[in-house]
Amino acid sequence: MMLEELYQEIAGNYQDIRERLRKEERIEKFVLLFLKDTSYQDMLQAWEQGNLETAFRAVHTLKGVCMNLSFDKLYKAASEMTECLRAGDAEGAAKILPKLEKCYEEHIQAIRKYQEG
Amino acid sequence: MYDKRKINKILIVDDSEMNRAILADMLSEQYEILEADNGIAAVQLLHSYGTEISLVLLDIVMPEMDGFEVLAMMSRYHWIEEIPVIMISAENSHSVVERAYELGATDYISRPFDEVIVCRRVINTIMLYSKQKKLISMVADQMYESEKSNTLMVSILSHIVEFRNGESGLHVLHIGTMTELLLKRLREKTDAYDLDTAKISMISKAAAFHDIGKISISENILNKPGRLTEEEFEIMKTHSAVGADMLENLPLHKDEPLVKVAYEICRWHHERYDGRGYPDGLKGEEIPISAQAVSLADAYDALISERVYKKAFSHEKALSMILNGECGSFHPLLLECLSDIADHIQEKLSINSLNRGSEKEIHNIVERLLSHKELASSNRTLSMLEEERIKFQFFASMASEIQFEYSVVPSMITISDWGAEKLGISRFIVNPSENQELLSIISREKMIELDQILRCTTPDSPIVEYEVELNVEGATRFSRIISRALWSHGDKTEYSGAIGKIVDIQEEQKELKRLKELASMDPLTNLLNGAYAKKEIIHMLYTYPENEYALIIFDLDYFKTVNNERGHVFGDRVLKYLAERLKSNIRTDDLAARIGGDEFLLFVRYDRNIEQAVSRIFSAMTGEYDGFKLSVSMGIAKTTTEGRKYSDLYHCADLALFAAKRKGQGCYVFYDKKNCTSNAPTTISPIDPSFEE
Numbered sequence: 001m002m003l004e005e006l007y008q009e010i011a012g013n014y015q016d017i018r019e020r021l022r023k024e025e026r027i028e029k030f031v032l033l034f035l036k037d038t039s040y041q042d043m044l045q046a047w048e049q050g051n052l053e054t055a056f057r058a059v060h061t062l063k064g065v066c067m068n069l070s071f072d073k074l075y076k077a078a079s080e081m082t083e084c085l086r087a088g089d090a091e092g093a094a095k096i097l098p099k100l101e102k103c104y105e106e107h108i109q110a111i112r113k114y115q116e117g
Numbered sequence: 118m119y120d121k122r123k124i125n126k127i128l129i130v131d132d133s134e135m136n137r138a139i140l141a142d143m144l145s146e147q148y149e150i151l152e153a154d155n156g157i158a159a160v161q162l163l164h165s166y167g168t169e170i171s172l173v174l175l176d177i178v179m180p181e182m183d184g185f186e187v188l189a190m191m192s193r194y195h196w197i198e199e200i201p202v203i204m205i206s207a208e209n210s211h212s213v214v215e216r217a218y219e220l221g222a223t224d225y226i227s228r229p230f231d232e233v234i235v236c237r238r239v240i241n242t243i244m245l246y247s248k249q250k251k252l253i254s255m256v257a258d259q260m261y262e263s264e265k266s267n268t269l270m271v272s273i274l275s276h277i278v279e280f281r282n283g284e285s286g287l288h289v290l291h292i293g294t295m296t297e298l299l300l301k302r303l304r305e306k307t308d309a310y311d312l313d314t315a316k317i318s319m320i321s322k323a324a325a326f327h328d329i330g331k332i333s334i335s336e337n338i339l340n341k342p343g344r345l346t347e348e349e350f351e352i353m354k355t356h357s358a359v360g361a362d363m364l365e366n367l368p369l370h371k372d373e374p375l376v377k378v379a380y381e382i383c384r385w386h387h388e389r390y391d392g393r394g395y396p397d398g399l400k401g402e403e404i405p406i407s408a409q410a411v412s413l414a415d416a417y418d419a420l421i422s423e424r425v426y427k428k429a430f431s432h433e434k435a436l437s438m439i440l441n442g443e444c445g446s447f448h449p450l451l452l453e454c455l456s457d458i459a460d461h462i463q464e465k466l467s468i469n470s471l472n473r474g475s476e477k478e479i480h481n482i483v484e485r486l487l488s489h490k491e492l493a494s495s496n497r498t499l500s501m502l503e504e505e506r507i508k509f510q511f512f513a514s515m516a517s518e519i520q521f522e523y524s525v526v527p528s529m530i531t532i533s534d535w536g537a538e539k540l541g542i543s544r545f546i547v548n549p550s551e552n553q554e555l556l557s558i559i560s561r562e563k564m565i566e567l568d569q570i571l572r573c574t575t576p577d578s579p580i581v582e583y584e585v586e587l588n589v590e591g592a593t594r595f596s597r598i599i600s601r602a603l604w605s606h607g608d609k610t611e612y613s614g615a616i617g618k619i620v621d622i623q624e625e626q627k628e629l630k631r632l633k634e635l636a637s638m639d640p641l642t643n644l645l646n647g648a649y650a651k652k653e654i655i656h657m658l659y660t661y662p663e664n665e666y667a668l669i670i671f672d673l674d675y676f677k678t679v680n681n682e683r684g685h686v687f688g689d690r691v692l693k694y695l696a697e698r699l700k701s702n703i704r705t706d707d708l709a710a711r712i713g714g715d716e717f718l719l720f721v722r723y724d725r726n727i728e729q730a731v732s733r734i735f736s737a738m739t740g741e742y743d744g745f746k747l748s749v750s751m752g753i754a755k756t757t758t759e760g761r762k763y764s765d766l767y768h769c770a771d772l773a774l775f776a777a778k779r780k781g782q783g784c785y786v787f788y789d790k791k792n793c794t795s796n797a798p799t800t801i802s803p804i805d806p807s808f809e810e
Binding site for chain 2: 017021026034057061069070
């Protein structure tokens with residue numbers, strides 16, 4: 001699978017990242033690095049412990065990472081979550097969480113598939 | 118190998134490793150990259166690298182310490198003036214961007230990162246800053262040159278006047294210094310005169326001109342050794358108006374602020390507060406404050422200097438003459454200022470002697486440079502600061518000491534590397550009074566108390582020594598915190614923090630305790646000595662009024678025989694043995710003391726049956742030691758019957774002991790009026806004179 005196809009699958013913006021990061025190897029490097037990024041897990045953990053502030057910072061980081069990788073769809077989901085947690089709206093966040101979870105898993109699976117060739 | 122191209126270091130601060138990696142990847146070809154994953158780590162790196170860092174890329178939302186706080190720290194340490202900061206964040210709200218700019222950020226890059234934009238901004242910013250630095254140093258050099266020649270002109274001119282006057286060349290410098298001291302103090306007392314640092318500096322400089330009018334006075338009058346005639350004095354008095362006219366008639370520059378102030382000083386430095394001065398007879402606040410300050414400084418310096426017509430007076434004499442109104446009347450508030458600074462005057466004037474004068478000028482110029490906001494940090498001062506920083510770090514790292522630095526805003530403690538390791542805590546502690554790490558070492562109350570003490574110091578005596586128990590490496594250690602409060606030297610003195618070090622005085626305390634114990638001990642038996650026992654007994658009687666006690670005095674029967682027949686060494690061994698037995702037969706709260714050669718004192722608490730307790734102790738003291746039959750005579754006095762006065766108890770026990778001896782030794786007797794006569798001689802032969810009643 002090509003990088004471009006991966007971006008299609010996860011509804012990312014390949015055009016955009018290509019313009020910004022310039023080199024295909026570099027894009028690949030960071031996309032693969034995303035598998036090791038812990039901000040999503042950090043958020044889940046803080047969320048389960050009821051620590052909204054830490055959860056906010058973690059999902060905020062996730063949002064920044066997605067933005068940099070042009071993962072537009074995941075960025076949107078993380079953004080919504082960020083705003084909910086920023087406002088301290090636990091109820092709203094609980095509603096969004098399943099969507100974010102699903103979206104995140106889709107990304108991880110697609111990237112793994114790409115990694116395996 | 119040293120890579121020439123990578124001469125600039127860039128610090129990337131972001132809590133996401135991925136984001137740091139992307140930026141590092143874009144920039145690592147041209148720059149050396151340092152990374153920090155939170156604000157505290159960033160501040161730490163800034164501390165150790167200082168201006169070696171050419172640029173900071175700073176995220177805003179981070180754990181521990183966020184980007185805004187990092188900016189605040191950077192401005193506190195003046196890094197922000199030298200190290201540009203580009204903010205990076207996914208936050209695009211205007212308020213966030215605005216706040217970052219307000220705090221000193223140079224630029225702002227929003228996510229997602231675009232390689233071209235990131236690289237371009239970084240290059241531009243670094244170039245802009247280095248250009249600016251060059252400019253600053255050029256302007257600074259020029260200012261320095263022009264200031265230098267100005268000062269030179271002023272001092273040449275005023276020296277001409279002085280040499281003609283036959284005054285010492287120091288007069289001009291002294292007046293400038295005194296004027297500056299007076300006005301600085303005045304500013305602390307009132308803001309009625311709108312005196313900022315620049316204005317004070319200008320007045321002090323213009324003070325040099327106060328006597329230029331004397332150029333018009335003939336040398337016969339100027340240097341006349343005796344008293345001036347009335348006519349001569351009238352001529353002398355013209356110098357103030359003449360000097361002012363000279364300045365007013367300057368073809369150029371007469372509108373310069375310096376010249377205007379000099380005019381005020383020339384014309385009115387002989388006016389007096391009550392209106393009895395000359396030339397215009399101005400009164401009170403009609404006289405400009407510049408002229409008032411210079412006239413007071415002039416009066417003082419004239420008194421302490423030798424002149425053709427008078428000898429020099431001492432500093433003290435000069436002060437009292439001025440304060441008593443012998444030199445005419447001055448502004449009462451200025452006289453207060455004079456008293457306030459009295460202790461510093463001599464020191465300051467001696468520092469500003471002639472050959473040091475130029476140094477002082479340089480110092481003033483530097484001060485002036487620093488007061489210009491756009492020149493806040495010339496390269497010269499920065500490199501000096503940088504050098505100081507390196508020196509400080511070097512010495513701090515060599516000293517095996519716990520050193521610390523505390524700042525009020527932001528509330529933060531920085532601890533030296535060695536110190537942090539020793540205490541097992543972080544080097545940077547934000548919000549110390551809430552920090553669990555720190556609170557595990559020192560209690561919050563003690564921390565707050567120390568802070569209060571520091572706040573109560575003054576800039577003149579800012580040092581505090583504070584002793585406290587600290588929890589270091591799991592053990593309680595007596596420590597002394599030697600600390601110096603930092604008072605900012607702006608227009609208002611303000612407590613801005615403290616620096617200091619922590620010294621372990623555990624050993625010292627131990628030694629002190631040992632010495633104290635030593636002073637309370639009988640060296641032979643290690644029981645208490647009489648004087649100490651007495652103090653303790655009085656203390657116990659007073660502190661525990663609910664307890665009943667028995668005071669027991671006993672001595673060893675036939676002890677003289679032992680000494681005579683088997684020698685003193687054996688005698689001492691007997692006493693030691695007895696003391697050991699005594700110790701093991703009383704409770705820890707009871708007191709046992711050796712009060713005479715073979716006399717002992719016991720002070721025991723009892724609940725009901727004192728008889729039984731005494732009998733037990735008595736039996737324990739009876740027996741045999743190395744062929745010597747141990748036998749004691751004992752006298753006892755109880756608080757229940759004899760009261761709680763030490764001297765009464767002691768006296769009664771002594772009488773009871775005498776009764777026991779009379780009964781035939783080897784027995785004990787409780788004091789009782791019937792069996793003990795009060796005229797019996799004392800049985801005790803004190804070894805300790807302070808123990809005698």
